[in-house]
Amino acid sequence: MNIINTNLSFSPLSTRKSTTRIILHHAAASTCGAVVIHRWHKQRGWSGIGYHFVVRKNGTIERGRPENKTGAHASGHNYDSIGVCFEGNFETEAMYPAQLRAGQELLAYLKKRYKIQKIQCHREVGSTSCPGRNFPFTQMAGASAPSSPSHTVVPAPPDKLAVDGCWGRKTTLRLQNIFGTPADGIVSNQHLCYKSQNPGLDSGWDWKDKPAGASPLIKAIQKKVGASPDGHIGPQTIKAIQKWQNSTPDGTFSVPSPCIKKIQKWCNNQ
Ligand SMILES: [Zn+2]
Missing domain, CATH: 3.40.80.10 (Peptidoglycan recognition protein-like)
Structure with missing residues (x-):
């Protein structure tokens, strides 16, 4: 502890x-x-x-x-x-x-x-x-505290992210830590239809045909950048992030994505 x-x-x-x-x-x-x-x-x-x-x-x-x-x-x-x-x-x-x-x-x-x-x-x-x-x-x-670490222990977020333009588990963990949302390194409940057009969204993205819920992290990010907070990433949200960064708002995350690089740099300055 x-x-x-x-x-x-x-x-x-x-x-x-x-x-x-x-x-x-x-x-x-x-x-x-x-x-x-x-x-x-x-x-x-x-x-x-x-x-x-x-x-x-x-x-x-x-x-x-x-x-x-x-x-x-x-x-x-x-x-x-x-x-x-x-x-x-x-x-x-x-x-x-x-x-x-x-x-x-x-x-x-x-x-x-x-x-x-x-x-x-x-x-x-x-x-x-x-x-x-x-x-x-x-x-x-x-309950008395378990004496050995259980499988629910959350990994510590990395101090500094590699600015590689790929949004994987480490970037997610760092963002979850910054926004105070549950930290598991996974962006949960995302619409599968947006996966192929956003190759910069790497491991740890939980894509589903019909997601039953939303991602608390994406909601928090949407609130930050002024997008409507439905907890799902899509062209609207990505454009809002890009506008917030003064990048060209094309609504997709390429690989490596300049926009994700800016997100990673932003994380490293928090
Ligand atoms: Zn009280």
Whole structure:
């Protein structure tokens, strides 16, 4: 388990006198990390992020409020609890394995560290639906962390992409990491009819005759470049990406694709 220190700055905080339980939350937002939540909570006039930890969809754990300080996450219940927030909106989304596993590991670590057993959902202590109806509480809180890595562990995205103009698994992983979508290196549920005209889209593209769903990554990219966010790549989306890059909008990804090279360079500058 790897906890990332975010080094956020807070207004004065009080030290928590006891720790008897962990309270679980969702962000009620599809994409956000500790830095963004910190900004939201400061805008509410709080000292800074109210949660002690944020578990990202890709399985990364980020520190929020210092662990020994009183949180601001469950009114009337902050004095003896640690607040853990999960990126996503689990009223509507389902949790992916990487995030579930990271949450299990974090909870196992905190239970051991504070010698406590009690884990609650926010809705048990306040009038809220948080952490959402699809939140896998039993799996999350009931399981002790597996001792050996399971097959759901997500590979770390490469630091620097080769600018080769071919969009394969590494480019996808890096983009998933940047956009905070589930990181598995696969662009899921794409229309097979667009495969042959886009040879620059390499391994890890999941082409189907009639895809039943959409790709969260493509949706996020479409939002970024101002295309309609249906989660499927096609000429419209590719043109929007090319316009966003000031490239000639021909609506296809050749091989090697200058447009994909620009995407890879953009990734390397994030
Ligand atoms: Zn909550």
